[in-house]
Amino acid sequence: MKVVEVIGKFLISVGVGILLFVAWTLWGTRLYTDGQQAALADEFGAAPRVSVSRSGGPPEGYAPARGEAVFRLRIPSIRLIRLVVEGVGSEELRKGPGHYPECRRGFSPPLCMDFDSPWPGETGRVIVSGHRTTYGQPFWDLDKLERGDEIVTVTKWGTFTYEVTRKQIVQPTDATIVRPSDVAELVLTTCNPRFSASQRLIVYAELRR
Amino acid sequence: MNRRQRRPWRSRLLELLLWAAVAVATAVIMVLLSERFLPANF
Numbered sequence: 001m002k003v004v005e006v007i008g009k010f011l012i013s014v015g016v017g018i019l020l021f022v023a024w025t026l027w028g029t030r031l032y033t034d035g036q037q038a039a040l041a042d043e044f045g046a047a048p049r050v051s052v053s054r055s056g057g058p059p060e061g062y063a064p065a066r067g068e069a070v071f072r073l074r075i076p077s078i079r080l081i082r083l084v085v086e087g088v089g090s091e092e093l094r095k096g097p098g099h100y101p102e103c104r105r106g107f108s109p110p111l112c113m114d115f116d117s118p119w120p121g122e123t124g125r126v127i128v129s130g131h132r133t134t135y136g137q138p139f140w141d142l143d144k145l146e147r148g149d150e151i152v153t154v155t156k157w158g159t160f161t162y163e164v165t166r167k168q169i170v171q172p173t174d175a176t177i178v179r180p181s182d183v184a185e186l187v188l189t190t191c192n193p194r195f196s197a198s199q200r201l202i203v204y205a206e207l208r209r
Numbered sequence: 210m211n212r213r214q215r216r217p218w219r220s221r222l223l224e225l226l227l228w229a230a231v232a233v234a235t236a237v238i239m240v241l242l243s244e245r246f247l248p249a250n251f
Contacts, residue, residue, distance in 0.1 A: 013228040017235025024240060090249045129250045139250075172248065190250050197248045 025134050029094070033136035036095040040083040044069040052157040056121035056184070059157075066106050067092050070099050071120055072154040073128065078141040084153075087111065088129045097130035097138050097188075100178065115180055120153035120160045121207070125181040132190040132201075139190035142201055143167070151186055151205045162186040162205035170200050177202055 047069075053059050064070050064086040074081050088098040088111050101107045102117040118124030130139040145151075151162040162185070169192055170176070177187055184207035192201035 009228055010231065013231035014235045016232040018239065020232060020236035021239035021243075024236065025243065088249065090244070093249050131250050133251055134247075191248060197251045 029135045030137070033094060033096065037083055037136070040069040040085065040095060044072065044083055047156055050156045052121065055123070056160075057119040057157065058155070062119070063104060067095060070155070073097060074152040074154065075145070075149070076152075077146070077149040078144055080138060080141070082130075082136075082138045084128055093129065093131055094135050096136070097128050100127035100129065110175070113178055118184075119157075120155050120186065121158055121184070123182060123184045125177070125179070125183075126153075126186045127177065127189065128186065129189045132192065133195050139188065139201075140194065142188060142190050142203055143192070145203050151188070153186065161208050163208050164203060164205045166204050168202040168204070170202060172197065172200055174200065 050058050050062065066087040066089070068086050069083045070086050071084050072081065073084050082096045084097045084099050085092050085095050086099055086101055087107060088100050092098045100117055101112050103109060103112040103114050116124070118126050120126055130142075131137055132139050132142070145164050145167065147164055147166065149164040151164065153160045153162070165185075177189065186205045186207070188203040188205070190201050191197045192199040
């Protein structure tokens with residue numbers, strides 16, 4: 001076999017491999033996430049309701065494990081319904097959008113807050129991070145949210161509706177959103193633009209009821 | 210004119226499997242690299 005023929009066949013094989021990689025990244029990862037979301041839906045549905053605390057959140061001591069379903073996120077304007085899991089590590093975000101936790105057993109910096117992380121219904125900044133391009137691309141259309149759009153969180157202690165107030169694009173190294181807040185707000189973050197990780201898109205929403 | 214000698218089907222199948230393995234290996238390497246270098250919420 002001629003050397004040129006071998007090199008040619010090798011390059012074609014590598015090209016096919018790259019196409020397989022793209023197919024896996026865009027569509028294959030979705031299959032994994034869909035399976036995980038189905039399992040999470042069973043888990044979340046079977047979990048008992050908990051009483052709402054005086055702060056509007058779950059009872060004191062509520063500390064779900066990494067990757068556990070914590071609430072359902074519904075954004076009607078972009079037809080999004082996903083179960084949010086606890087934690088924002090790679091493993092957790094493959095299952096679905098992740099709730100930024102406080103640093104406690106099982107969670108270590110920089111993927112956690114060194115102060116109390118609020119829950120939906122409570123005063124403070126609830127941060128949820130999600131994939132834009134891969135793993136079911138839950139936040140694919142996040143840039144389409146407009147001021148006034150509703151974001152609903154269905155938890156085991158109640159349903160809370162937030163309204164989008166503003167959007168912001170920041171550098172990936174910008175960690176200023178991770179800070180305490182005296183407003184009951186929900187912050188969604190993802191990569192920006194689509195198919196790129198050069199920026200972060202941040203959507204802010206405030207609790208309405 | 211000399212006609213190129215046809216190779217046995219088993220030899221051609223083995224070659225096809227070899228190139229398929231190269232393609233799969235390339236895809237696996239790229240997936241591993243992307244898991245390592247892409248941000249968690251890409």
